[in-house]
Amino acid sequence: MDTIRINPLDNVAVALHDIEKGYRIEVDGAYVTTREKVPGGHKIAIKDIAVGEPVIKYGTPIGIATEAIASGSHVHTHNLKTTLSGEAEYVYKPAFRELSHTDKKTFMGYKRKDGKTGIRNEIWIIPTVGCVNPVAQRLAAENRDLVTGTIDGLYCFTHPYGCSQMGGDLDTTKKILASLVRHPNAGGVLVLSLGCENLTQELFKEELGEWDEERVKFLICQQTDDELKEGRRLLAELSEHAGRYKREPVDASQLIVGLKCGGSDGLSGITANPTAGRFSDLLISMGGSTILTEVPEMFGAEMMLFDRCRDRETFDKAVCMVNDFKKYFTDHGQVVYENPSPGNKAGGITTLEDKSCGCIQKGGSARVEDVLSYGESVKARGLSLMSGPGNDLVSTTGLTAAGVHMILFTTGRGTPFGAPVPTLKIASNTGLYTDKGKWIDFNAGTVAEGAETIEEAAYRLFEDVLLTASGRPTRQEMNGYRDIAIFKDGVTL
Numbered sequence: 001m002d003t004i005r006i007n008p009l010d011n012v013a014v015a016l017h018d019i020e021k022g023y024r025i026e027v028d029g030a031y032v033t034t035r036e037k038v039p040g041g042h043k044i045a046i047k048d049i050a051v052g053e054p055v056i057k058y059g060t061p062i063g064i065a066t067e068a069i070a071s072g073s074h075v076h077t078h079n080l081k082t083t084l085s086g087e088a089e090y091v092y093k094p095a096f097r098e099l100s101h102t103d104k105k106t107f108m109g110y111k112r113k114d115g116k117t118g119i120r121n122e123i124w125i126i127p128t129v130g131c132v133n134p135v136a137q138r139l140a141a142e143n144r145d146l147v148t149g150t151i152d153g154l155y156c157f158t159h160p161y162g163c164s165q166m167g168g169d170l171d172t173t174k175k176i177l178a179s180l181v182r183h184p185n186a187g188g189v190l191v192l193s194l195g196c197e198n199l200t201q202e203l204f205k206e207e208l209g210e211w212d213e214e215r216v217k218f219l220i221c222q223q224t225d226d227e228l229k230e231g232r233r234l235l236a237e238l239s240e241h242a243g244r245y246k247r248e249p250v251d252a253s254q255l256i257v258g259l260k261c262g263g264s265d266g267l268s269g270i271t272a273n274p275t276a277g278r279f280s281d282l283l284i285s286m287g288g289s290t291i292l293t294e295v296p297e298m299f300g301a302e303m304m305l306f307d308r309c310r311d312r313e314t315f316d317k318a319v320c321m322v323n324d325f326k327k328y329f330t331d332h333g334q335v336v337y338e339n340p341s342p343g344n345k346a347g348g349i350t351t352l353e354d355k356s357c358g359c360i361q362k363g364g365s366a367r368v369e370d371v372l373s374y375g376e377s378v379k380a381r382g383l384s385l386m387s388g389p390g391n392d393l394v395s396t397t398g399l400t401a402a403g404v405h406m407i408l409f410t411t412g413r414g415t416p417f418g419a420p421v422p423t424l425k426i427a428s429n430t431g432l433y434t435d436k437g438k439w440i441d442f443n444a445g446t447v448a449e450g451a452e453t454i455e456e457a458a459y460r461l462f463e464d465v466l467l468t469a470s471g472r473p474t475r476q477e478m479n480g481y482r483d484i485a486i487f488k489d490g491v492t493l
Contacts, residue, residue, distance in 0.1 A: 001450050003027055003044060004270055007059030012043040012075050014057075014266055014348070016448045019044070035072040040429075041266025041348030041412065043075040055080050058269065058357040060301070063350065075350070082351040084300055084337040088323070092315040096308040096367040102285040105462075108470040109250040110187065113212060117254045118184035119405045119422070119469040121245050123147070123154045123238050125190045126180055128204050129162030129197035132221055136192050139231045146239040150246050151187065152471075154235070157420055157484045163197035164493040174199055176375045176486050178207040179401035181216060185421055187245050188215055188238030190231065195222030214241045247471065253287030255469060256378055258399035258407040258421075259362040260293065262392045264340075265412025265428055266348025269358020271457075272410035272428035272444040277364035278458035279408065279465065284366045284382050291378060291402055292363040293388040293395050295325040299336055300353030301360050305385065309368045317371035321387045328489070343413045362410065374487055375401035392417055393485035400484070406468060408461075414439055418476030420484060422468055425475060426461070441468075441475050 002025045003013040013027045017040045024033050027046045038044050043057065049069040054061035063080045073079070110118040123146070125136045136156035147154050157180065161173045177199075181189045193201050201220060208216075217234040221227040259276055261268060280290040298305060302322050309315040329336045337352045349355045369382035375398045378384055386402055388395040396407055396419035406421050412428035414436040427433035430445030442464055446452045452460070468474060476482070 001448075004448070005046065006057060006270060009056055009059040011045065011047050011049055011056045013046050014270060015040050015042055015044055016267070032072045035070060036074050038074045039348065043266070043348065043350070045069045045071050045073045045075050047071050049075075057354060060304075060353075060357060062300070062354040062357060076348070077345060077350055080350050082300070082337045082353060084352055090303065090306055090319050092309070092312055093307050094309070096310070097365065099281055099285040099366055102282065104286055105252040105466060106249045107252060107255070107466045108247040109254070110184070110245045110247060111250065112184050113215075116184040117250050117405075118187070119471075120152045120185040121150050121187040121242055122152045122185060123188040123190070123235065123242055124180065124183075124186040124420070125154075125156035125192055126177055127156070127158060127162070128177060128191060128193045128199045128201070130158070130160040131163065131194045131197065132192050133158040135221055135227055135231070138228060139190070139192075139235065142228070143232055143235050146235055148239070149243045151239060151242050155420070155482055157482070159484055159486055161486055161488070162199040165198060165490070166493065167490060169488050169490045170198055172374065172488070173486050174204060174207045176397060176401045176484075178204065179375055179377060179403070180420065180484070181208060181211070183400065183403065183420070185405065187242030189217070190234055190238060191216065191218045192231070193218070193220045195220045251287070252283065252466065253381075255283060255288045255465070256404045257283060257288070257290050257465065258293070258396065258402075258404035259290055260392070260396055260399065260407055261297075261359055261362060261410040262390075263411045263413030263415050264344050264347060264349060264355060264358060267428040267445070267448055268347075268410055268412045269361050270428075271447040271454075272412070272426045273358055273361035274454045275444045275447065275457040275461055276362040276408050276410055276426060278454050279461045280362065280364035280383065281366055282458060282462050284364070287381060289378060289381050289384070290363075291372070291384045291386050291399055291404055292360070293386040293399060294359060294390045295322060295387055296329075296336070296390045297352070297356050297359040298322060299326070299356055300351070301356035304357075304360055305363065305368060308366070314368060314371060318368065318385055321371050321385065325387065347412050362408075372402060374398045378403045389487065391485070393419075393483055394487050396423065397484040397486060406465070408465070410444070416476070416479065416481055417483065418474075418479070418481040420482055422474045423476045424464065424468055438479065439475055
């Protein structure tokens, strides 16, 4: 198998491997001879395309030809450009289907007092201000002996904020950090403050609301003679509390999974992303939930999501989410189509429409139940959209704060990073899976090779997710890669 035509309407096919000049390929019973070498993941014209004519992939335009493109030619940045612009008006044309319910599955999780379920039983140290990052790091490093029994680990999540911020930025920092404190993957949390920052402990507690005093402890470093000694005492109490939890069977309907991609290539929208999308449908059919984010990587393909909104109110929220993010770009003097990245282009993605059509495949075919602001806690069962940028760390921090237990991260280029929650990496091609086995958990390249269908790959992925939820560590966890990055828009004092 040399190429794939994703949709019968497409006037390009995608090379599944490097194809030399003069090679005769078959596309849906017709034959095309390549006019030049075409790298794997890149597009080949399968019919003549005139100047100004749309280039069709995924059954939708991904840009227009900037020159006449003869059949068999390589289609990329040299002869294709975006048609995206600023804010747009949209018409709600509902077109969604109900997913059939499927047999339930279970995993081994931790049931919390508040009714939530965790898939890890960790102790987290959350600094409310960047000034105490070194203290948080020392406390995490010097108290590993408290990780005993059913406790899965002790981690701190440093960041540069919590002071010298105003307005919306301070509110976002406060909201994200409080949401992390409430996350069910943490059996115990130490909230670490300095004492003179803008994000005072009083403000933070107001944002946090009610909390379990056995599960959450507070330490203000300026108000203790020895913050390391006092921190050790509090962590020991948290260890005793967290150690009481044990894994027990939990219905898969309790799972909330984040969907994210990064370092995509030309196969991401054909293998890894549709596999994640079919997984999403499977989980939702069992009563579970998924969250799709990366608003800039919806630009150009947003109507495919808008038409799936459950009602007009949800549609209006989705439109506001997209147009507000476009306005965020233009208010900062940036064009909305400043994407894909150099790595994306090297992998065969040409325009933002091209990238977006592949990106939203992760959302499967389920109805859109809700639209969330950045880091807002998930409320609806099923598929939700969440406002957030394409940046890997900023968006996965938002997903974690929203309450996802784990994140499925599809990639065609590879990346080592990880969120605070288990981050399961899915390779779009077998070469990446083979070369970067220390980063990658799952190979979806088998779909491009014809070894399995998207459906088969999705069922295999579902079993991997259940194993991960039951305690099997991801490569990211094995490597110890966990970070947060909080969205920022305004002034730093």
